Amino acid sequence: xxxxxxxxxxxxGLLILLVAIGAVEAQEVxxxxxxxxxxxxxxxxxxxxxxxxxxxxxxxxNVDPLAEIVVRGSRDAVRYRAGHDAKNAGLSVGRADLxxxxxxxxxxxxxxxxxxxxxxxxxxxxxxxxxxxxVVHRFGGLSARLDSLQKQLDxxxxxxxxxxxxxxxxxxxxxxxxxxxLSTTPFGVVPTGTGAFVYKRxxxxxxxxxxxxxxxxxSFAGRRLYTWHRLAGAMITVYPRFSGPVGLxxxxxxxxDISQAYYRYVRMTEGPVLGARVSxxxxxxxxxxxxxxxxxxxxxxxxxRWNQFLVSLSYQLIGGGK
Numbered sequence: 001x002x003x004x005x006x007x008x009x010x011x012x013g014l015l016i017l018l019v020a021i022g023a024v025e026a027q028e029v030x031x032x033x034x035x036x037x038x039x040x041x042x043x044x045x046x047x048x049x050x051x052x053x054x055x056x057x058x059x060x061x062n063v064d065p066l067a068e069i070v071v072r073g074s075r076d077a078v079r080y081r082a083g084h085d086a087k088n089a090g091l092s093v094g095r096a097d098l099x100x101x102x103x104x105x106x107x108x109x110x111x112x113x114x115x116x117x118x119x120x121x122x123x124x125x126x127x128x129x130x131x132x133x134x135v136v137h138r139f140g141g142l143s144a145r146l147d148s149l150q151k152q153l154d155x156x157x158x159x160x161x162x163x164x165x166x167x168x169x170x171x172x173x174x175x176x177x178x179x180x181x182l183s184t185t186p187f188g189v190v191p192t193g194t195g196a197f198v199y200k201r202x203x204x205x206x207x208x209x210x211x212x213x214x215x216x217x218x219s220f221a222g223r224r225l226y227t228w229h230r231l232a233g234a235m236i237t238v239y240p241r242f243s244g245p246v247g248l249x250x251x252x253x254x255x256x257d258i259s260q261a262y263y264r265y266v267r268m269t270e271g272p273v274l275g276a277r278v279s280x281x282x283x284x285x286x287x288x289x290x291x292x293x294x295x296x297x298x299x300x301x302x303x304x305r306w307n308q309f310l311v312s313l314s315y316q317l318i319g320g321g322k
Contacts, residue, residue, distance in 0.1 A: 027060060028134035029053040033126050034095055036078065042095070047102060054102065057133055058109035065149050066137045069109065071096045072117040076128035091129075092118035099131045105201045108173075173200045179285060181314025183210060183231070185255045186269045186293070186307040190229045194314065204237040204247070215260070225266060227257045237277060245279045253291060253310075257298070267298035273310070283316040 031050050034042060047054075060067050073096030096116045103109040121128035177196040182189055192210035199205075210231040235251030250273070257267035275289030289310045293301065 027057055028132060029057060030130055030132045031099065032130040034129040034131070036126075036129070042098060044102075047099070051102075051107075054099075054133060055107050057135060058103050058107040060135050061110055061113055064135075064137075065152075067135050068113045068115065068137070069103065070115050070117060070134055070136050071100050071103070072119060072132045072134075073097075073099075074119050074121055074128065074130050074132075076121050076126075077124050092120065095129075095131050099133060103133075174198065175201075176318070177204070177206075178317045179314040180317055181285070181312060183208075183287075183312035183314075184307070184310050185210075185229060185231055186291075186304040187229050187255055187257050187267060188212070188216060190231055190255075192231070192312065192314065202239040204235075206235045206237065206251070208233045208235060208251075208253070216257070226260045227266065228260065229255070230258055231255045233273070235273065247277050249273070249275050249277055249287065249289065265298070268295065269293045269297075269299075269304065270295040275310070277312075285312075285314045285316065287312040287314075 029050055031047065034046075057069060061069065073092040073094070075091040075095075093116070096118060100111075100114055100116060103114060104111045175198045177194075177198050179194045179196075181192055181194075183192045184190075190210035190212055192208060194206050194208050196204045196206035208231065210229075212229045214228075215226045216229065231253060233251055233253035235249050235253075237247040237249040239247040252271070253273050254270040255268065256265035258264065259266050271292050271294035273289045273291045275287060277285055277287040279285055287310075289312075291308045291310050293304070293308060296304075
C-alpha cells in the first residue's frame, strides 16, 4: 500500500472515530423513582420503559472503540429504622449492579467496558433515588485502540459484499460455565464439579461428576466394605425470566457406592431428577431436586426413600452463570 493510501485510510479511520465520539458523548439515561429501601430487589419490569435507551448505550460500545459506560447508583438522605435492610450504603451499589446486569446479560454489553460508581444525595425524595448510565471516553491506550480500529476498517474493506462481521450468532452467544461444590446423594454427601454450555444466560446444558476421597463403610452380602461414593449425570436448566435468579432443572443422575477392594459398585441408584436452582449471591448456586429412582441395586428402596430429595451447593469458578 502506498504512503498516500495509508494516510488516506488513517484519516478516514480518525474521521469515523471522531464522528462516533461526537455521536455518543452526549448519551445518558437516568432511571429515577427507585422504591424506598429497595436496591437489587427491584422488579425487572421497573426498567422496561428504559430498555430502548439502554440498548442504544450498549450498542455505542460496538460503534466507538474508545467508549465506556459508567453506571452510577444513588440513594437519598432518608434515615431508616433500626434493622431495616436498606440501612447501609449497599442501596447505591445494588441499584447500579442491577442495571449493569441488564446491560451485560440482556443487552450483551461488554462487562470489561462498564464501571460502577456510587453516591449519596443530601436531599430526601423519590427523584434522588436513581441510577444514571452514561457513555464516557478513556484515552489511555489510545494508540492501541486506534490500531484496532484500523484493523477493523481494513477487514470491512476486504470483506465480500453481503458478508456480515463476527461469528455466527449461535456461537457468539455461547459461554462455558464451570462450578465446584457439594451435593447430597442417596448414599451421602459427594464433592461435585460441573461444566455447562450457557446460551444467552437462560439455557444451561450441564454435565455433572462427583467423587469422594474419604472412606465410607457399607455392608454387602454380609461383609463390611470400605467404599467411595461417586455420581455422574446431565441436566438442563432454563430460566423462565430472562434475568431472574431462579431456574427450572431436569436431567438424569446415577449414584454408585464403589468398593475399594475391586472398584465395582456394591450399591447403585439411577433415575431422573427434577427441581430448581437459585443464585442468592453472585457466583453462588443452590439447588433443590426430587430424584425418583428408576433403578436400585444392592439396597432396599425403603431405606433410601427420603434420600430421593437432593440438595446441592456450588460456586461458579468461570463463566457467566446466574
